[in-house]
Amino acid sequence: SLTLSVMFTSLLNVRQAISIERQLIDLLETYIEHESERLEDIKRFYAKVSDLHSEVYSGPSASMANPLVAFTLIKRLQSEWVNLVYSNEAQENTQALRSGYEEVEEEEGYFPKLEDLQGAAKGLMRLQDVYSLQVGSLVRGQFKRINNGNLIDIYSPIISIPLSGDDCFLVGKVAYEQEDYYHSVQWLEESVRLFRGAGGEWSPENEGTLEDALDHLAFSHFKTGNVSYALSLSQELLNYDPMNRRVSKNIEMYERLLVEYPPLPSAHTELKRPKTTYLRTRNTYERLCQTQGTQPRHYENPRLFCDYFTNDSPGLLLQPIRREVLSLQPYVVLYHRFISDSEAKSIQDVAQTGLRRSVVASGEKQATAEYRISKSAWLKETAHPIIGRLDQRITMLTGLNVQPPYAEYLQVVNYGIGGHYEPHFDHATSASSPLFRLNTGNRVATFMIYLSSVDAGGSTAFIHANFSVPVVENAALFWWNLHKNGQGDGDTLHAGCPVLVGDKWVANKWIHEYGQEFQRRCSPNPEE
Numbered sequence: 001s002l003t004l005s006v007m008f009t010s011l012l013n014v015r016q017a018i019s020i021e022r023q024l025i026d027l028l029e030t031y032i033e034h035e036s037e038r039l040e041d042i043k044r045f046y047a048k049v050s051d052l053h054s055e056v057y058s059g060p061s062a063s064m065a066n067p068l069v070a071f072t073l074i075k076r077l078q079s080e081w082v083n084l085v086y087s088n089e090a091q092e093n094t095q096a097l098r099s100g101y102e103e104v105e106e107e108e109g110y111f112p113k114l115e116d117l118q119g120a121a122k123g124l125m126r127l128q129d130v131y132s133l134q135v136g137s138l139v140r141g142q143f144k145r146i147n148n149g150n151l152i153d154i155y156s157p158i159i160s161i162p163l164s165g166d167d168c169f170l171v172g173k174v175a176y177e178q179e180d181y182y183h184s185v186q187w188l189e190e191s192v193r194l195f196r197g198a199g200g201e202w203s204p205e206n207e208g209t210l211e212d213a214l215d216h217l218a219f220s221h222f223k224t225g226n227v228s229y230a231l232s233l234s235q236e237l238l239n240y241d242p243m244n245r246r247v248s249k250n251i252e253m254y255e256r257l258l259v260e261y262p263p264l265p266s267a268h269t270e271l272k273r274p275k276t277t278y279l280r281t282r283n284t285y286e287r288l289c290q291t292q293g294t295q296p297r298h299y300e301n302p303r304l305f306c307d308y309f310t311n312d313s314p315g316l317l318l319q320p321i322r323r324e325v326l327s328l329q330p331y332v333v334l335y336h337r338f339i340s341d342s343e344a345k346s347i348q349d350v351a352q353t354g355l356r357r358s359v360v361a362s363g364e365k366q367a368t369a370e371y372r373i374s375k376s377a378w379l380k381e382t383a384h385p386i387i388g389r390l391d392q393r394i395t396m397l398t399g400l401n402v403q404p405p406y407a408e409y410l411q412v413v414n415y416g417i418g419g420h421y422e423p424h425f426d427h428a429t430s431a432s433s434p435l436f437r438l439n440t441g442n443r444v445a446t447f448m449i450y451l452s453s454v455d456a457g458g459s460t461a462f463i464h465a466n467f468s469v470p471v472v473e474n475a476a477l478f479w480w481n482l483h484k485n486g487q488g489d490g491d492t493l494h495a496g497c498p499v500l501v502g503d504k505w506v507a508n509k510w511i512h513e514y515g516q517e518f519q520r521r522c523s524p525n526p527e528e
């Protein structure tokens, strides 16, 4: 197949994967039917022969003298047993299963790769971190946070899907391979607990075993300085695998270390989360994501208000839009019911085939990045009549010119589970940014439409301005990115919080400086 990696960066891929698995279920059903028939046939032969032995050959009557008995016995030994023992049916059934599987894998562009699995595991760990989810409850299929010693429900799924020891092993291994022992310890701990609970029962689908989990967990504890725990886990491992020389060597090393550097009874090393690129704003970011939209600011600041807004434009006179001013510096407003349900759905549909892994500016180029996990598509006005209508509506509301090249095409974004966009600016912060390729200046404003709701998570957080906006289906968020003197407004630093549960779609219209001269006067005053 041509696709090297599909990256499960949008929920669309999850939907495609469901249909892939349905085909595999059908294949397996056929395989099980054929294999059951094969075993039935073998059992029939077994019953026939063993009955003969108990009834004919061992009876008091001398049936050996019967030439038919002699003939059938000789025939069985000369031919029937050979045919049975060397039957190809088992291989044929396996072969049919395998080639069916390979066909599905070949034909489906969205068959998940190792990279997708690793990306999904990282997504789970991201949700764990940003929403302070307790791993133990996550493993039981629940979304709970520890708050002052109490477990509180963040989200109650209709059906909870518990994870297996092997599921946890995989997540732990992804962390382990990144030398992220903070996460590997927690996930492998759950894996070992679940594998132990399964009592060594073998499952053909598993990738890891209790031994593998113990091995990785012991080493993770060693790396984080917990040598005595590493030792006891390794001793348990050696019980299962007494000939493992590497493990016995580790045990010797751990014992030596414990003698040379006996741990202090009070020493309790708190594991630290691995560093991230946005460490300085991490606490604020996570707090804003967790407290989505519960800002008391409205009642505290009388200059924030809601009204029916027409911007004196004839097109809005009969249907004023409900405007909610969320912040004055930076100036952020939410326009409720900006788009209708059916318009939002149509835009998703039109964008679907064009969705590609989202990129970010990286020097003069664009590149994919862990800090932006989503898929996006650019829609020209010609892609669907709705897009032109939206452009007109944006102009009516903002008075800004959104015709190309004074604004970019509409960017439609779909996040996957755990999809996010860490704190960033929409405007260019360096003169070599690819954003200047339109030759119409920087991105002066952002008009972002929420094309869907979400079940949990996914707020838009303004880090320095210290507030977050929950996803409000069909609403649009507007803010200025630049001061009137053209300088970037540092207070617009914002983020798309990870989607905890749901299928989040947004559409961005980025409006550039040029073409707006009569609507937004320049000012040398850096305060404006």
Ligand SMILES: O=C(O)CCC(=O)C(=O)O
Pocket (backbone or CB within 6 Å): 413, 421, 426, 458, 459, 460, 461, 494, 495, 496, 497, 506, 508
């Ligand atoms: O999805 C969000 O809430 C924010 C998206 C965003 O900031 C962007 O696409 O630039």
Ligand SMILES: [Fe+2]
Pocket (backbone or CB within 6 Å): 424, 425, 426, 494
């Ligand atoms: Fe943004």
